[in-house]
Amino acid sequence: MKPDPPLAEPVSATLKRFAEGFDQRFSKVLKTVKDTPESLAEAMCYSALAPGKRLRPFLVAECCRLVGGAPEAAFPAATAIECVHAFSLVHDDLPAMDDADLRRSRATSHVKFGEALAILAGDALVTLAFELLAAPVMGSNGGEADDSRRAVALVSELAQAGGWQGMIGGQVADVQGETQPIDRQLVEYIHRCKTARLLEAACRMGVLSGDGGSEQLERLGHYGLHLGMAFQIVDDLLDATASVEQTGKSVGKDAVAGKQTYPACVGIEESRLAARRAVDAAVEALETFGIEAQTLRALAVYVVERAGCGFPP
Amino acid sequence: MKPDPPLAEPVSATLKRFAEGFDQRFSKVLKTVKDTPESLAEAMCYSALAPGKRLRPFLVAECCRLVGGAPEAAFPAATAIECVHAFSLVHDDLPAMDDADLRRSRATSHVKFGEALAILAGDALVTLAFELLAAPVMGSNGGEADDSRRAVALVSELAQAGGWQGMIGGQVADVQGETQPIDRQLVEYIHRCKTARLLEAACRMGVLSGDGGSEQLERLGHYGLHLGMAFQIVDDLLDATASVEQTGKSVGKDAVAGKQTYPACVGIEESRLAARRAVDAAVEALETFGIEAQTLRALAVYVVERAGCGFPP
16 A cells, blocks of 8 residues: 555644544533533533543544544534543542542542542443433434434444443453453453443444444444554553653553553563554554545554654654 | 222232342343453342342333333333442442442442442443343344334433433432531432432333333323332431331431431421322322223332331321
8 A cells, every 4th residue: 555645734733623623512512401410510521521632532533534424423422432431531540440649630530529529420421421322313303213223323332332341341350450460361351441442432433423334334443443452552651651741640550550551561662562563453454445544544653652652663 | 080909919019020020031131241350240240130129120111011012122121220220329339429338238339349349330330221222223233213213212311310410410419418408409309310310211211112102201201200209208218217127228327427308308297298299199190091000009109108107198
């Protein structure tokens, strides 16, 4: 395949622009709600609209576009998956879990709002995710059959990737892995379930939102899964090698906690190679999409090169 | 309206029989899962299959039957709402919330499995609820249009009743109400959102599962809402007046915690009257269903008379 021509802007700029537009719209959705305790709405917004890359919504939007869907069509799935992501961060940070005080350079939810409200804000965000997926159909008076089919497929995708056989299963293995000997299979299970499956789901939900076909579903799903593996290995590496200023969160905690990570398992250099291999696999899955997938390819490279982690080219 | 003829068996026996059959089937669903940490599956089963009345699944099944649906049709919604109920109990019992050690005469989830796993088992149960609602459609190769419409309506119903404007909103108000002066409007908001809306949703989901019409949806929804108010007032009364042996959980904690309850607000006698009025309103909503609604009427009476709380006839 020919190398891509230069992008009109760095992918980081594209992401930033997307995130701003997305947050503006998402914040309107979150702030129009009535009949809920103010403190709950505030805690939900604090986490759902926290500074962040909005990588998952971006993947939904970009995969929807790639299969010919309208930008509008991606919005419900993009908001839903960001809710699930935000929920997972809030609960992962809790004292009983990772006990983190800092997230994206700000106090974590339980530090700011107390533990009870943080747990409940997480609970409300995951429930809201499914409300958001059903809303377009319910809003249209029962909905067209295609709208309903699409919504159910999105619910199924998100519930599976975010559930006991996906993200939650991965988080359980992660927490329990702290007291187990480092094991490569376990590390891979944790990274796949806890992180990669949600990125896979983001891509698949984008394809579903844009009414793409089953081959597109599979290919872009693979892209997301490998991207997710790369992403999580880089996260491990950042914790092992970067500073608080670079990451905006507490670092060096994985080793102290005895976490199952790539660096703990195979060392820093082999982790960098593993991240690179995952990126290559992600890029390969995009082959049939040609030049249109240029941004997703650049995104995969950006993910491993962020924060100057010194990756092999 | 004529008084109902005697039931073939007491409603408590009907509930018990239903619960046994339901648990048997539900346990098969829960235990066929692969690719999830064993400890997570165990903690989920511990809570989802804990001894209990299975009131919400029963309401789903009975309302489905009332509108002419097949028993089979109610099962996905019945399991889904029980997952949401079990999730809410696990999180409500956490140290940061009600800090309860005992639930249905057994150790609560965090006492048995530790706090991290309890939080995650709750998270997994709420996610599983939505997976279960989508599963029948996804299992049938994309599904018939009617199946999809029904599934989306069920997702919407459950997400709203269980979410920030429903159960979670009520739980937030409940936790925060401990430090506020007792206020009747607040008590009613908490009881409606935290308890009654999920019973309302159970009834409405039963109607949706059986493809009932909008009038049936509204009437049986009203029944569930009033039943839920009665149910929660009785719960308040049991905490204020009953023993651990009678209830199978810690008692007398509401007053100590400064909870917003009916007894704290209007006293024991007026609370009993309020429960009775709620039951009357529930029964009234059933009027058009005639003799077929006999079991639901008996259930409403059973709810206020359980555990010998001394209700006015």
